[in-house]
Amino acid sequence: MSLTTSLAGRRALVTGAGSGIGRATALLLARQGVQVVVADLDAQRAETVAKEIHQIEDGGATVLTCVGDLSDQAVVDRAVATAVDGFGGLDILVNNAGVYDMMSAAGDVSDAEWERIIRINLTAPFLMTRAALPHLLASGRGAIVNTTSEAGLRGSAAGTAYTVSKHGLVGLTRSTAVMYRDKGLRVNAVAPGGVATNLVTEMKVDPAALGPGTVSGYAKLNAGRLGEADEVAAAIVFLASDAGSNINGVVLPVDNGWAAV
Template sequence: MSTTGLSGKSVIVTGAASGIGRAAALRFAAEDAKVVVADLNAEAAKSVVSEIEAAGGTALAVTGDLSDQAVIDEVVASAVDTFGGVDILVNNAGIMDGMTAAADVTDTEWERVLRVNLTAPFLLARAVLPHMLAAGSGVIVNTASEASLRGSAAGAAYTVSKHGILGLTRSLAVMYRDKGIRANAIAPGGTATGIGGSAEVDREAHGPSVIMRHMGNMGRIAAAEEQAAAIVYLASDAASSVNGAILPVDNGWSAV
């Protein structure tokens, strides 16, 4: 039996087919939460659901591009219709940019990165808030980035999108703290996840060449499960008075 207050909770995890999102979905399910596995990769999302169910947990997959409002609506409706509401939202899905400096960013790159990394989390938060407000409780955990804390950890579009996540997190925390709703974020450092170019796969702004360049500052590369542990902590009753916090999970990189 879970001692974290997560048993029976309805949880949406985006980017849940791999990396940090997958690790978080599995950890929530192990705490007896019911998990919506949301991702662009249908086959991988179904695989995570099968893994959860094989361990005795409860989950369902919703697939699609979270830059599409219709997909946002489907994700939230699936949680409400199947699990009776939305107790926890984990905005984890994101895409990398091309490490592009501002003068070289195209409109297409800028708009796509901002849409997936910042607008989609806002849209999801806006969609779940009526359900959380009706229940008088709820938790939102966003995946920010080391790039949220400095200007040298990624290209212009990614860095701006992840700085925006901090503003979104803090705004939610202040606006809804008297309504029983908390919002926090983790800021991962270098993390061993599937780094690539597809949309709803969680990733940190550190491709192999960037990792090598910053290794002296980054220190040890974290496992996805370590990031997931921080997410689940922030969503749990153990963090009941933690609101508006940005938690670096970066082995001290942000302290350098």
């Protein structure tokens, strides 16, 4: 086996690919010669990224789009079918789509906030994983990379709902890695710290729902520069490549040392 990051000829499905880390990942995979399905809730963003991919190497990159809410089983099935029917199979799944909460403490989380965050951040990756598994196993070199968060490693990086959702995604990563490690599938995750993406810039915080010092504590722990989406994408592509062939069940912090605090 050649332990390189080359992924030429492989087929990938990236969720939340219309912006931020997902966009950066889709573009980097395309530059590696990967056929990419750009899946996103926002049709305009998905089409914009698809156009960017088409421009790689004078239009030589192959891209398809799938638009919809990936917590809906029908949309999940359509996303996987887009890759399988369009590319003849699936080798890489990047579960990246996610939304932030309102930094609410447990006693202040509404049913609506809880259900929305868990549905998008945890249920959707599970549904995507379950639907993609037969095709990833059939490829013989399948890889899943989940985007969790520093909030999946500690209790102080976000509100209750988001923190629980990302801890759950860590559990999904490790459980799936163990269950399928002898069947040619690897499952890993990245845990970004603060990253300059729409998830951060569009974050809405409910001051009334915050415990004492929550925001100041978040800022203190995240002292230093925000990461760039391209930096997280590079880690995702590495984990999906043969260079990471013996890496399985790992949650890799990409956080400028936040996890070391």
